[in-house]
Amino acid sequence: MNMYNLPLIGVVGSGIMGNGIAQVFAMNGYKVVLVDVTEAALNNAKQSMEKSLEKLAKKQNDIQVDEILNRVEFTTDKMHLQNADLVIEAITENIEVKKALFKELDQLCEQKTILASNTSSLLISEIAVVTNRRDRVCGLHFFNPVPVMNLVEITGTDETSDETLAKAEDFVSSINKESIRVNDTPLFVVNRLLVPLICEAISLVDEGTASPEDVDKGMMLGANHPIGPLRLADMVGLDTMLHIQEALYNKTQDSKYRVPDLLREMVAAGELGRKSGKGFYQYT
Numbered sequence: 081m082n083m084y085n086l087p088l089i090g091v092v093g094s095g096i097m098g099n100g101i102a103q104v105f106a107m108n109g110y111k112v113v114l115v116d117v118t119e120a121a122l123n124n125a126k127q128s129m130e131k132s133l134e135k136l137a138k139k140q141n142d143i144q145v146d147e148i149l150n151r152v153e154f155t156t157d158k159m160h161l162q163n164a165d166l167v168i169e170a171i172t173e174n175i176e177v178k179k180a181l182f183k184e185l186d187q188l189c190e191q192k193t194i195l196a197s198n199t200s201s202l203l204i205s206e207i208a209v210v211t212n213r214r215d216r217v218c219g220l221h222f223f224n225p226v227p228v229m230n231l232v233e234i235t236g237t238d239e240t241s242d243e244t245l246a247k248a249e250d251f252v253s254s255i256n257k258e259s260i261r262v263n264d265t266p267l268f269v270v271n272r273l274l275v276p277l278i279c280e281a282i283s284l285v286d287e288g289t290a291s292p293e294d295v296d297k298g299m300m301l302g303a304n305h306p307i308g309p310l311r312l313a314d315m316v317g318l319d320t321m322l323h324i325q326e327a328l329y330n331k332t333q334d335s336k337y338r339v340p341d342l343l344r345e346m347v348a349a350g351e352l353g354r355k356s357g358k359g360f361y362q363y364t
């Protein structure tokens with residue numbers, strides 16, 4: 081894609097994922113509209129993005145923090161998404177909330193706009209059904225932390241056009257990331273493998289087989305993983321892990337996707353991982 085006159089990118093949801101997605105597009109020359117429901121959320125997102133860029137700038141001389149931030153419009157007004165070429169949804173993993181948003185975006189955005197979801201656990205076909213552009217709805221599943229992780233899972237439905245999927249691949253390539261195409265199934269590929277591993281790690285702690293530190297050390301040194309499954313769970317967010325796990329189990333009724341009691345207990349206690357300050361580890 082030409083670095084001049086680049087398409088306009090919209091991102092809905094300024095949490096960890098949406099913020100990271102907006103950042104990587106802005107880092108690669110795109111103008112980005114980042115939308116959330118409150119000014120407070122957007123202010124937090126801007127501060128987080130600035131910190132992330134400053135951290136990257138210490139390692140990469142070509143990172144111009146202010147220049148990149150100026151490419152991002154932080155707004156509560158969805159009307160600013162009207163002319164976007166691609167809008168990526170990165171809100172809560174709740175099918176009804178996502179469907180309501182996609183219905184709204186379908187009515188608001190121009191016909192050219194591709195609507196994508198960053199969902200990691202819900203079917204794109206269930207989201208696309210509320211729109212009148214099912215050929216232009218797809219999944220673009222980024223990984224946390226977005227500026228660091230190089231993979232994006234691209235998925236479409238039976239009605240997603242080849243042109244849409246090809247454009248999605250071009251967008252991913254243009255921000256210097258790799259993509260894989262996956263069928264529209266719960267959790268796609270990476271999380272389908274990862275979630276049972278994390279939940280088995282939680283079960284090992286729950287039954288007293290080993291401490292979180294030793295479970296993680298075991299996988300890092302014994303399986304050459306760069307990060308242990310429990311520290312990764314803390315990074316993802318234990319509430320997010322619970323949503324994903326419940327969605328997969330409800331969809332498949334497969335006992336290997338059972339939800340550990342300890343996971344439910346920790347979420348109920350507000351121990352959500354890094355974002356709450358406590359999960360399997362303490363964070364200051």
